[in-house]
Amino acid sequence: MSEAELLDLAARAIDRDTWSIARLITLFEDRRPQCAADRALVLKHLERAGARPDGRFLGMTGAPGAGKSSLIGRAAQRLIESDHQVSLAVLAVDPSSHISGGAILGDRTRVRFPLDERRLFFRSQASDQELGGVSRSTFQAGRLLMRLFDLIVVETVGIGQNEIEIQYIADRVYLVMQPMAGDQVQFMKAGIMEIPDCFILNKCDQEDATRPTYHALRVSMSFARPGEERQLPVLLTSAQSGAGIDDLVADWKSVRNGHGRHSLLDREAYYFQRWVRDEFGRQGLLRLQSSHGSAVDFLRKAGDFDQAQLKFAAEQAN
Amino acid sequence: MSEANGKSKHLLYDNGGQAVRDQPWIFRTYAGHSNARESNKLYRSNLDKGQTGLSIAFDLPTQCGYSSDHAIARPEIGKVGVPINSLDDFHTLFEGIPIEKMNTSMTINATSMWLLALYVALARERGENAALLQGTTQNDIIKEYLARGTYIFPPEASLRMIAEMYEYSLGNIPKWNASNICSYHLQEAGATPAQELAFALANAIGILDLIRQRGQIQGEDFEKVVGRISFFVNAGIRFVEEMCKMRAFTELWEEITRDRYGVKNPRYRIFRYGVQVNSLGLTESQPENNAWRILIEALGVSLSRKARCRALQLPAWNEALSLPRPWDQQWSLRLQQILAYETDLLEYPDIFDGSVVIESKVGALKEEARKEIDRILGMGGVRSAVESGYMKSALVRSMSERVSRINSGDQIVVGLNRWTEALPSPLLGGDDGGVFKIDPAAARETLEALQKLKTQRDGSKVEKALQRLREAARSGQNMMEPSIECALARVTTGEWAGALREVFGEYRPATGIEGQKLMLEDQRVQDLRKRVDDYAARNGRRPRIVVGKPGLDGHSNGAEVIAVSARHTGFDVIYSGIRLTPEEIVQSAVEENADIIGVSILSGSHLELADQLMERLRRSGAEIPVVFGGIIPPPDFDALRQRGVQAIFTPRDYSLMDIMEKIMTLIEERQAARR
Numbered sequence: 001m002s003e004a005e006l007l008d009l010a011a012r013a014i015d016r017d018t019w020s021i022a023r024l025i026t027l028f029e030d031r032r033p034q035c036a037a038d039r040a041l042v043l044k045h046l047e048r049a050g051a052r053p054d055g056r057f058l059g060m061t062g063a064p065g066a067g068k069s070s071l072i073g074r075a076a077q078r079l080i081e082s083d084h085q086v087s088l089a090v091l092a093v094d095p096s097s098h099i100s101g102g103a104i105l106g107d108r109t110r111v112r113f114p115l116d117e118r119r120l121f122f123r124s125q126a127s128d129q130e131l132g133g134v135s136r137s138t139f140q141a142g143r144l145l146m147r148l149f150d151l152i153v154v155e156t157v158g159i160g161q162n163e164i165e166i167q168y169i170a171d172r173v174y175l176v177m178q179p180m181a182g183d184q185v186q187f188m189k190a191g192i193m194e195i196p197d198c199f200i201l202n203k204c205d206q207e208d209a210t211r212p213t214y215h216a217l218r219v220s221m222s223f224a225r226p227g228e229e230r231q232l233p234v235l236l237t238s239a240q241s242g243a244g245i246d247d248l249v250a251d252w253k254s255v256r257n258g259h260g261r262h263s264l265l266d267r268e269a270y271y272f273q274r275w276v277r278d279e280f281g282r283q284g285l286l287r288l289q290s291s292h293g294s295a296v297d298f299l300r301k302a303g304d305f306d307q308a309q310l311k312f313a314a315e316q317a318n
Numbered sequence: 319m320s321e322a323n324g325k326s327k328h329l330l331y332d333n334g335g336q337a338v339r340d341q342p343w344i345f346r347t348y349a350g351h352s353n354a355r356e357s358n359k360l361y362r363s364n365l366d367k368g369q370t371g372l373s374i375a376f377d378l379p380t381q382c383g384y385s386s387d388h389a390i391a392r393p394e395i396g397k398v399g400v401p402i403n404s405l406d407d408f409h410t411l412f413e414g415i416p417i418e419k420m421n422t423s424m425t426i427n428a429t430s431m432w433l434l435a436l437y438v439a440l441a442r443e444r445g446e447n448a449a450l451l452q453g454t455t456q457n458d459i460i461k462e463y464l465a466r467g468t469y470i471f472p473p474e475a476s477l478r479m480i481a482e483m484y485e486y487s488l489g490n491i492p493k494w495n496a497s498n499i500c501s502y503h504l505q506e507a508g509a510t511p512a513q514e515l516a517f518a519l520a521n522a523i524g525i526l527d528l529i530r531q532r533g534q535i536q537g538e539d540f541e542k543v544v545g546r547i548s549f550f551v552n553a554g555i556r557f558v559e560e561m562c563k564m565r566a567f568t569e570l571w572e573e574i575t576r577d578r579y580g581v582k583n584p585r586y587r588i589f590r591y592g593v594q595v596n597s598l599g600l601t602e603s604q605p606e607n608n609a610w611r612i613l614i615e616a617l618g619v620s621l622s623r624k625a626r627c628r629a630l631q632l633p634a635w636n637e638a639l640s641l642p643r644p645w646d647q648q649w650s651l652r653l654q655q656i657l658a659y660e661t662d663l664l665e666y667p668d669i670f671d672g673s674v675v676i677e678s679k680v681g682a683l684k685e686e687a688r689k690e691i692d693r694i695l696g697m698g699g700v701r702s703a704v705e706s707g708y709m710k711s712a713l714v715r716s717m718s719e720r721v722s723r724i725n726s727g728d729q730i731v732v733g734l735n736r737w738t739e740a741l742p743s744p745l746l747g748g749d750d751g752g753v754f755k756i757d758p759a760a761a762r763e764t765l766e767a768l769q770k771l772k773t774q775r776d777g778s779k780v781e782k783a784l785q786r787l788r789e790a791a792r793s794g795q796n797m798m799e800p801s802i803e804c805a806l807a808r809v810t811t812g813e814w815a816g817a818l819r820e821v822f823g824e825y826r827p828a829t830g831i832e833g834q835k836l837m838l839e840d841q842r843v844q845d846l847r848k849r850v851d852d853y854a855a856r857n858g859r860r861p862r863i864v865v866g867k868p869g870l871d872g873h874s875n876g877a878e879v880i881a882v883s884a885r886h887t888g889f890d891v892i893y894s895g896i897r898l899t900p901e902e903i904v905q906s907a908v909e910e911n912a913d914i915i916g917v918s919i920l921s922g923s924h925l926e927l928a929d930q931l932m933e934r935l936r937r938s939g940a941e942i943p944v945v946f947g948g949i950i951p952p953p954d955f956d957a958l959r960q961r962g963v964q965a966i967f968t969p970r971d972y973s974l975m976d977i978m979e980k981i982m983t984l985i986e987e988r989q990a991a992r993r
Binding site for chain 1: 472706707823826829831835847850851854857858859860881882884885886887888889890891892893894895901902905906908909910911938939940
C-alpha cells in the first residue's frame with residue numbers, strides 16, 4: 001500500500017470506520033518483513049492524531065462449551081449501553097487444522113453486535129498452530145486496537161492446560177467455567193488455575209449444579225494457589241438470563257479505569273523476544289543478549305517495535 | 319399352508335377365500351404456496367384427484383414466528399409454503415374443506431402450538447366440535463436444532479410447549495398427534511440408517527420421559543400418550559436396507575414402549591409412521607432419473623407389511639430444481655395409486671418373514687442403534703446431546719463422509735458422477751422450463767389482508783390475550799388455551815411468537831462444524847493446498863472466506879460442507895450458522911476483511927437477498943467478491959450476475975474441488991487486480 005493510502009486508512013480508523021480498521025488489522029497480522037515499515041508509519045500517524053496506546057486488555061479463557069463467546073457478546077452490549085463513551089473490540093482465537101493449516105472461525109455465531117455500532121468491533125483469528133491459546137498475531141492486532149478502543153477482549157482458543165500466553169497480553173485474566181465442571185476444575189488446577197485474576201461460573205441458571213461447583217472451585221483454588229493473601233473473586237453469570245452480567249461489566253470497567261498490569265514496553269519486550277526466537281531460534285536470542293543486553297534496551301535504542309524488528313532482521317542478514 | 323377348523327386354508331386367504339388385502343396408506347402431497355387463497359384452491363383440486371389427506375407446507379416466516387410484514391419475512395412470503403398471519407388466513411385456507419372429517423398434517427415446529435390453536439379456534443368459529451379434529455402437528459424441535467433450522471426458543475421452553483400440547487390434546491382433541499418424531503430431516507442432513515433409528519428413538523424417549531416426569535398424565539392416560547407418538551421417516555435409495563430399517567424401527571419401538579414405559583395395551587405399542595422419501599439423493603442433472611429413484615424409495619416403505627407406512631408423500635422429479643408444479647405433484651400421486659391399486663402389493667402378509675438375510679440385517683441395525691441410544695441417554699438424554707453439539711457434529715461428519723464418497727466416485731450417482739452424458743430432457747421444455755414460479759403479486763394479497771386485519775380488530779382484546787399468554791408462559795401454566803384466545807382475538811403470528819420470545823429468549827445452537835474433517839485426500843486436494851499456501855506466503859495470510867446463510871431457510875448442509883471443504887484446503891473460514899440477515903453477513907465479511915463471501919440459499923429468495931446483500935456491501939465501501947450456491951434455477955443466473963454475483967453453484971456442481979478451485983481463482987484474480 002502507498003503511504004497516502006496508509007495515512008488515509010489510519011485517519012478513518014480513528015473514526016472507527018469498520019472497513020479501515022479491518023484492513024489495518026490485516027496489515028498488523030501480516031508476517032512478511034516488509035510490513036513492519038508500514039505498521040510503523042500507521043502507528044506514527046495514529047500517535048500524531050492523538051490515538052494513544054491506552055486500551056486495556058481483558059483475557060477471557062476457559063474450556064470449550066463454557067459459553068465464553070455468548071458471555072462476551074452479552075457483556076459487551078451491556079457495557080456500551082451503560083456508558084455512551086466507552087468502546088470495545090473483541091479478538092477471538094480459534095484453532096487451526098494441523099493438516100491443512102485452515103481454520104473454522106466460529107466464535108461470531110454467539111456474538112451478534114448491533115449493525116452500525118462503531119464502538120463495538122469483532123475480529124476472529126486463527127491460532128495458526130501456535131500453542132498457548134492465542135495466535136502470534138494477537139499481540140500485533142492488539143497493538144493497533146489498543147490505540148483505537150478502550151477495551152480489547154481476547155478470547156482464547158479454549159483447549160488444554162497450556163493457555164498461559166494470555167497472561168502476557170491481558171491486564172486481567174478471567175477463567176470462564178460452567179457448573180458441573182468439577183472434574184475439569186481438578187484437572188486444570190496445576191496449569192491454568194494459576195493464571196486467572198478472576199473466575200467466572202457461567203450458565204448459572206442451573207442453580208442445583210452451581211453450588212457444588214462453586215465450592216469445588218474454592219477448594220481447588222486454595223490448593224492451586226496456596227499462600228495467596230486475598231481470595232480471588234468468583235462471578236456467577238448467565239449469558240442466557242442475563243444474571244450477573246452487570247457484575248462482569250463493572251469488573252471490566254474497573255480494569256479500564258485502573259492501572260494496567262503490563263506497560264506497553266513490557267509487552268513489546270516479551271513479544272520481541274518471542275519473535276526473535278521464532279525467526280532466529282535460540283542463537284538469535286543469544287545474539288540479542290550478547291550484543292544488545294536485553295530486549296527492553298534494544299527496543300529503546302531502535303525507537304519502536306517495528307523498527308526493532310527491521311533492525312534486528314537486517315543485522316542477522318549481515 | 320395352515321390347518322384351521324379342519325379346513326385347508328392358505329395363509330393368504332380369509333375364510334371366504336378372498337385375498338387378505340391390506341388397507342392402502344394415506345396418500346398425501348406436501349403442498350402450499352403463494353397465499354391462503356391459492357393454497358386453498360390447490361388443496362381442493364388435490365382432494366378431487368383422489369388425495370386422501372392434507373399435508374400443509376407453511377412459509378418460513380410462519381415457521382419462524384414472524385408475520386409477513388416483518389423485514390426478515392418479506393423476501394420469503396409464500397415461497398416454500400403458505401403464509402399464515404391470523405385466524406382470518408385459516409378461514410381462507412380451509413374454505414370448503416370439511417375439517418371435522420379431514421386428516422390434516424401440518425409441517426410446523428417452533429410455532430406448532432400457535433397453528434394448532436388456530437385450527438381449534440377455526441373449528442370453534444365454524445361451530446364444529448373441536449374434539450373431532452384429527453391430524454398431526456410436526457412439532458419436533460430436536461431435528462430443527464439439528465437439521466432443519468426453524469427453531470425459535472431454547473430447548474427447555476420448546477420441549478415444555480410440546481409436552482403441554484400432548485397434555486391439552488389428550489383431553490380435548492384425542493385424535494390429534496401433538497408431535498411427530500422426524501427422522502426424515504436427519505437423513506437429509508446425512509444420518510446413516512443406524513443414526514436415524516437412534517436419534518429418532520432417543521428423541522421420542524426424551525419427550526415421553528419429560529411428560530412422565532411432569533406428572534400430569536398417569537396410568538392408562540400415559541399409555542394413550544405413548545400411543546399417540548408417531549414418526550416421520552425418510553426412505554433412501556438403498557431400499558433393502560431402508561426396508562430393514564423400518565422393521566428395526568417397529569421392533570425397537572415395541573421394546574421401548576413395553577420395557578421402558580410398561581405399556582400393556584399392544585395397540586399403543588405400534589410404531590406408526592408417515593414417510594416422505596429422500597430428497598437428498600435427487601439430482602439436478604438428468605432430473606428425469608429422479609422419477610425412478612422416487613419409485614424405488616417408495617418400495618422401501620411399502621414392501622414389508624409389518625413395517626408399512628401409514629401415510630406417504632412423494633417428492634416430485636424436479637425437486638432439486640424448484641418447487642413442484644401441480645402437474646409434477648399429480649405425477650407423484652399417480653405413482654402411489656399405481657403401487658397401491660394396480661399391483662398385488664397389498665394382497666400379501668409380510669413377504670419377508672422368515673428371511674434369514676433380512677432378519678440378520680435388522681438385527682445388526684438394531685444393535686448399532688441401541689448402542690447409540692445408550693450413548694445419548696448416558697449424556698443425559700437428547701436435550702443434553704443437542705446442547706453439547708454432539709448430535710449435530712455426528713450428522714455433519716456423516717454428511718461430509720457421504721459427500722466425500724460421491725466426490726471420490728466410491729458412491730455412484732447416475733447422471734451426476736457417472737454416465738453424465740445425456741440427451742436434453744424434454745421434461746425441461748415448455749414455457750416454464752419445467753420449474754415453478756411464484757407470482758410476486760401473491761405476497762401483496764397476504765400483506766393487504768394483514769394490514770386490514772390490524773386496522774379492524776379490537777386492539778385492547780389483542781393486548782389482553784397476549785398478556786394472558788405471557789403470564790401463562792412465566793407461571794408455567796399450560797399455554798394452549800391462552801393461545802386459542804389469542805387466535806380468536808386476531809393476534810398475529812409475529813405477535814404470538816414475539817410475546818413468547820420476550821419470556822423465553824431466542825436460541826442459537828452449535829453449528830457442529832468445528833473439528834470436522836473431510837474424508838477426501840487426492841492430488842487435487844494437495845494441489846489446491848499448495849496454491850493456498852503459496853497465496854498465504856505471497857500475501858502474508860491465508861485466504862479468508864465468510865460462509866453465510868441469509869434469511870430464514872435453515873437447510874445448512876450445503877453451507878456446512880463448503881465451510882468444511884474450505885478449511886480442508888487451507889482457508890480460514892468464518893461461519894456463523896443460519897438465520898442471519900444479509901446485512902449481518904456483510905458486517906462479518908467487512909470486519910474480518912474477508913477475501914470472498916459465499917452465500918447459500920435454498921428458499922428461492924436468492925434475488926431479493928442478493929439485492930439486500932449487494933446494497934449493504936456497496937454502503938460499507940468494501941469490495942469483496944460474492945458467490946452464491948443452492949437451489950437456483952438457471953433462468954435466474956443472469957439476474958444474479960447483473961447484481962454482481964461472480965459465480966453460482968447448484969447441486970449440479972457436486973465436485974467440491976471444482977467449487978473450491980473456482981473460489982480460489984476468484985480470490986487470486988482479485989489480489990492480482992489490486993497490485
